[in-house]
Amino acid sequence: MRDKSKGKVENMSSLIDNRKYATEITADSDGEQVSVAGWVHEKRDLGGVFFLIVRDLSGFAQVTLHRGVVEKELFERAKKVPRESVVAIEGKVKREKKAPNGYEIIPERMEVLNEASQILPLDTTGKVGAELDTRLDARFMDLRTERTKHIFIIRSRVLKAIRDFLDERGFIEINTPKIVSAATEGGTALFPISYFEREAFLNQSPQLYKQMLMGAGFDRVYEIAPIFRAEEHDTTKHLNEATSVDIEVAFVSDKEVMSILEELIAFVYSEVEGYPGLSKLNLKLGVPKIPFRRITYDEAIELLSETGEEIEWGEDLSTSAERTLGEIIGELYFITDWPCAIKPFYAQPVDAGLKGKKENICYAFDLMHPKVELASGSQRVHSYELLKRNIESKGLSADSFEFYLDSFRFGMPPHAGWGLGVERLLMSMLEIDNIREVVLFPRDRRRLAP
RNA sequence: GCCCGGGUGGUGUAGUGGCCUAUCAUUGAGCCCUGUCGAGGCUCGGACUCGGGUUCAAAUCCCGACCUGGGCGCCA
Numbered sequence: 001m002r003d004k005s006k007g008k009v010e011n012m013s014s015l016i017d018n019r020k021y022a023t024e025i026t027a028d029s030d031g032e033q034v035s036v037a038g039w040v041h042e043k044r045d046l047g048g049v050f051f052l053i054v055r056d057l058s059g060f061a062q063v064t065l066h067r068g069v070v071e072k073e074l075f076e077r078a079k080k081v082p083r084e085s086v087v088a089i090e091g092k093v094k095r096e097k098k099a100p101n102g103y104e105i106i107p108e109r110m111e112v113l114n115e116a117s118q119i120l121p122l123d124t125t126g127k128v129g130a131e132l133d134t135r136l137d138a139r140f141m142d143l144r145t146e147r148t149k150h151i152f153i154i155r156s157r158v159l160k161a162i163r164d165f166l167d168e169r170g171f172i173e174i175n176t177p178k179i180v181s182a183a184t185e186g187g188t189a190l191f192p193i194s195y196f197e198r199e200a201f202l203n204q205s206p207q208l209y210k211q212m213l214m215g216a217g218f219d220r221v222y223e224i225a226p227i228f229r230a231e232e233h234d235t236t237k238h239l240n241e242a243t244s245v246d247i248e249v250a251f252v253s254d255k256e257v258m259s260i261l262e263e264l265i266a267f268v269y270s271e272v273e274g275y276p277g278l279s280k281l282n283l284k285l286g287v288p289k290i291p292f293r294r295i296t297y298d299e300a301i302e303l304l305s306e307t308g309e310e311i312e313w314g315e316d317l318s319t320s321a322e323r324t325l326g327e328i329i330g331e332l333y334f335i336t337d338w339p340c341a342i343k344p345f346y347a348q349p350v351d352a353g354l355k356g357k358k359e360n361i362c363y364a365f366d367l368m369h370p371k372v373e374l375a376s377g378s379q380r381v382h383s384y385e386l387l388k389r390n391i392e393s394k395g396l397s398a399d400s401f402e403f404y405l406d407s408f409r410f411g412m413p414p415h416a417g418w419g420l421g422v423e424r425l426l427m428s429m430l431e432i433d434n435i436r437e438v439v440l441f442p443r444d445r446r447r448l449a450p
Numbered sequence: 451g452c453c454c455g456g457g458u459g460g461u462g463u464a465g466u467g468g469c470c471u472a473u474c475a476u477u478g479a480g481c482c483c484u485g486u487c488g489a490g491g492c493u494c495g496g497a498c499u500c501g502g503g504u505u506c507a508a509a510u511c512c513c514g515a516c517c518u519g520g521g522c523g524c525c526a
């Protein structure tokens with residue numbers, strides 16, 4: 001849990017040199033001289049005895065001051081420290097059944113490293129709630145609350161689990177540019193930026209670059225990075241800056257990368273399942289069983305039709321259609337065999353070069369959580385001719401994709417891949433309704449600060 | 451962009467024309483209290499988003515702006 005510098009820090013309290021985390025101290029530390037440092041979470045003044053609850057990353061330590069036992073000056077000073085101030089306290093550990101963690105600290109010295117102004121923008125103890133907007137405005141303080149803190153520790157665990165899983169399977173982690181030239185894959189709007197004397201954009205996804213790496217012979221790559229979409233959407237499931245996990249694998253089909261995806265999801269759940277902080281979210285996590293159910297686009301439409309929700313073939317699923325399907329299926333599932341018309345130009349058509357096959361269907365899939373779409377992917381077009389034709393038939397200019405198309409002219413293996421939204425995975429896993437809750441400093445249509 | 455809600459102390463709220471000198475909780479200031487763990491008791495402080503309008507009278511009704519919650523669309 002810790003890796004604290006043992007070196008003396010200039011201009012800082014000597015009390016933090018041998019700082020311990022609250023949960024490192026136990027009743028068995030009875031009699032030990034320790035120091036703790038953190039935020040003044042709560043103060044309880046009972047007159048002759050005064051409790052100061054210090055909060056640090058690990059949890060809480062109770063500091064107990066008896067009138068007449070500790071120095072009067074220290075007693076008075078401790079009572080005056082405003083809540084949420086940062087303090088360092090040195091004292092003796094005392095085993096104490098009446099204390100929350102079975103021990104308390106009888107202080108000998110206390111330094112206030114930074115006194116907090118009053119009144120606080122929100123309550124860190126959780127006694128009085130605050131609306132999300134208020135919390136995001138004072139995010140630095142919201143992050144001090146147990147619930148919010150643990151969301152982000154879990155987020156870190158999720159990302160580590162993803163890396164562990166993919167590294168284990170021989171994937172190479174890559175970093176592709178976030179400043180890109182005009183070529184959009186279509187669909188979403190891009191954020192224009194000024195790039196010296198030219199116009200450039202923030203990337204909407206690493207799609208084109210990860211595919212180019214297949215032509216480079218990297219075979220299995222992944223990237224975890226921000227993506228930017230300039231859509232004026234206004235929902236609890238969309239952000240203008242999000243984090244995407246993207247993979248691309250050569251010499252495999254969409255079926256293989258679907259397996260990788262469901263195994264990854266199950267692994268992530270299992271890595272989060274035992275995390276003690278889940279209790280702060282009032283959540284019991286069940287690891288989903290794999291393989292996930294697979295339904296085709298046609299079957300989805302059929303299911304919807306049975307509930308009276310008519311989707312015309314070739315139309316994308318509406319929000320309510322997704323919700324209805326989610327209610328019917330009730331667990332993670334794939335939708336496969338999408339019409340090419342509603343999938344990007346790089347999705348491989350089923351009928352490519354094959355007479356008599358179903359027309360206009362792609363080897364494309366979406367991974368759905370009952371409440372939100374999590375990922376989408378496909379077998380990719382690896383024929384230069386077909387790709388060029390697809391780009392043009394989507395009304396895009398092949399010229400602006402030259403840098404990308406070139407990699408298909410000199411040896412591009414068959415390949416497949418997907419993109420997974422990290423925030424969506426987190427919010428669905430933790431049963432959080434608003435995507436903003438799982439991003440430290442979310443960017444939406446209205447919010448650019450903090 | 452469209453539709454429907456909502457803006458009251460720092461925070462979360464009650465209040466739908468006069469009973470508002472605006473409720474309650476929490477926070478803040480202070481006092482009492484030697485085992486709190488949502489401590490308890492007492493005192494005090496602190497608010498009707500802004501601008502117009504209707505009315506004898508507006509937190510309350512109407513209009514506009516801004517902010518905000520949800521749904522839809524767009525989108526992943």
